[in-house]
Amino acid sequence: MENHVSHVTTTAEQPSNEARLGILELANMISVPMSLNAVVRLNVPDAIWQGGSNSPLSASAILSHVLPDGGGDAENLQRILRMLTSYGVFAEHLVSADDDGGSHQRKFSLTEIGKTLVTDQNGLSYGPYILQHHQDVLMGAWPMVHEAVVDPTIEPFVKVNGEPAYEYYGKKPEMNGLMQRAMSGVSVPFMKAILDGYDGFEGVGRLVDVGGSAGDCLRMILQKHPSVREGINFDLPEVVAKAPTIAGVSHVGGDMFKSIPSGDAIFMKWVLSTWTDSECKLIMENCYKALPVGGKLIACEPVLPTKSDDSPRTRALLENDIFVMTIYRAKGKNRTEDELRQLGLSAGFSHFKPIYIDYFYTVLEFQK
Ligand SMILES: C[S@@+](CC[C@H](N)C(=O)[O-])C[C@H]1O[C@@H](n2cnc3c(N)ncnc32)[C@H](O)[C@@H]1O
Structure with missing residues (x-):
């Protein structure tokens, strides 16, 4: 009985690994819709879609489309794209950047969900x-x-x-x-x-x-x-x-x-x-x-x-x-x-x- 009580107390005080992860995911959830809002404001889906090609592009290539006059921070855009990749909006492609395969460049294309954000011929999208x-x-x-x-x-x-x-x-x-x-x-x-x-x-x-x-x-x-x-x-x-x-x-x-x-x-x-x-x-x-x-x-x-x-x-x-x-x-x-x-x-x-x-x-x- 004593063991049982102490087990319950321990569980309540020490959340499981899954619980610790789960609550932190929920606590940071605002990043998801606000990043989605950011990529729509920046016209990222249209920049990747390019009239139907949907070829994987690096964050800096996307940036050069959405900010044609230059500027912007490709690393911060990539951080947003990676996070939204984990929610199925973009697909990530790791492309070997050197011959020995030691470093990779990240490129992104649109998934089926991401394509809902592409502006159609009538000017509509989600x-x-x-x-x-x-x-x-x-x-x-x-x-x-x-x-x-x-x-x-x-x-x-x-x-x-x-x-x-x-x-x-x-x-x-x-x-x-x-x-x-x-x-x-x-x-x-x-x-x-x-x-x-x-x-x-x-x-x-x-x-x-x-x-x-x-x-x-x-x-x-x-x-x-x-x-x-x-x-x-x-x-x-x-x-x-x-x-x-x-x-x-x-x-x-x-x-x-x-x-x-x-x-x-x-x-x-x-x-x-x-x-x-x-x-x-x-x-x-x-x-x-x-x-x-x-x-x-x-x-x-x-x-x-x-x-x-x-x-x-x-x-x-x-x-x-x-x-x-x-x-x-x-x-x-x-x-x-x-x-x-x-x-x-x-x-x-x-x-x-x-x-x-x-x-x-x-x-x-x-x-x-
Ligand atoms: C969520 S929107 C849905 C629009 C449209 N049916 C659709 O699904 O695309 C709700 C609509 O109800 C309209 N609405 C709100 N109050 C209304 C009222 N008192 N009389 C008539 N329409 C109203 C809004 O202007 C809006 O267009």
Whole structure:
């Protein structure tokens, strides 16, 4: 018995090697997103990609592309690239620098994850999403995460900046613009993936996208399904004012908490997780009113697994959940399938069907 007690005491006082390493990894984790932000700001992915070559380049070669007028510190860039290599953003190539193989030069190419940061022919990538998340006004909210526990009636973002995030963005055209580019960069690849595997837009003539931002989702749906004759891109007035002209799509400004334009079906991507249960119920009730009997609300949302685990999917969904809590709504959240089903029922929808195609967003059909 004595031995047992002393064993427990020793374990508590002396963490294992794994525990010592694990906690130090977590304590230094801020280096990961901030370094990602740095390589996006420096345009490193485009410099390596070079129109598709993706040939391994040394840090000094990358530097000469991103700072063509010279200067910069190649060693510090290499430190950032090595760290992000350990997170799968870059691939490292050790090239022998002398004949006897004694010294090596490090070169870096883009992995599949790294390629998501390359600007495509439409000017899109996941880069603006990373920049959007790490703007000073959002960063200022992060030291206040614990406040969401102490007082959930006010968001850390509001505590620091004095007003809710969307109101704040609305007054700053450059923040609104970055938000739209961020959403487009994330939504276009997702839409390409689901439009290949999901047939729920068949037979819909007039489709409303609630919180549709720049209208990319509607543009892609209309291109894939010519039977959708009319798209209504519904978002805040200051957001639709900046949306580009899209054939077949009308941009309508308004407030989804007040009313939503009517349609044969409603599409709504990445909106519900931003809001509290009662706010979601109100949005969904307004969707219900805007639909004919049998009409569908097609929502795309992160859906949490019931049990927590350390898989990349669960981590990405739970990390995004804390982002929502900190920036948008202290009681807005990513929800489980069952919580979403219950929300739909509470708003009047009689049928619910989740469709898992993309790892991050699940397609959720709520039928009237
Ligand atoms: C996370 S973004 C998603 C954008 C787009 N659906 C996508 O996934 O690319 C949420 C959207 O909801 C819009 N939004 C916020 N409050 C709104 C309101 N009260 N009425 C209508 N749209 C709103 C925002 O302007 C933003 O475009």
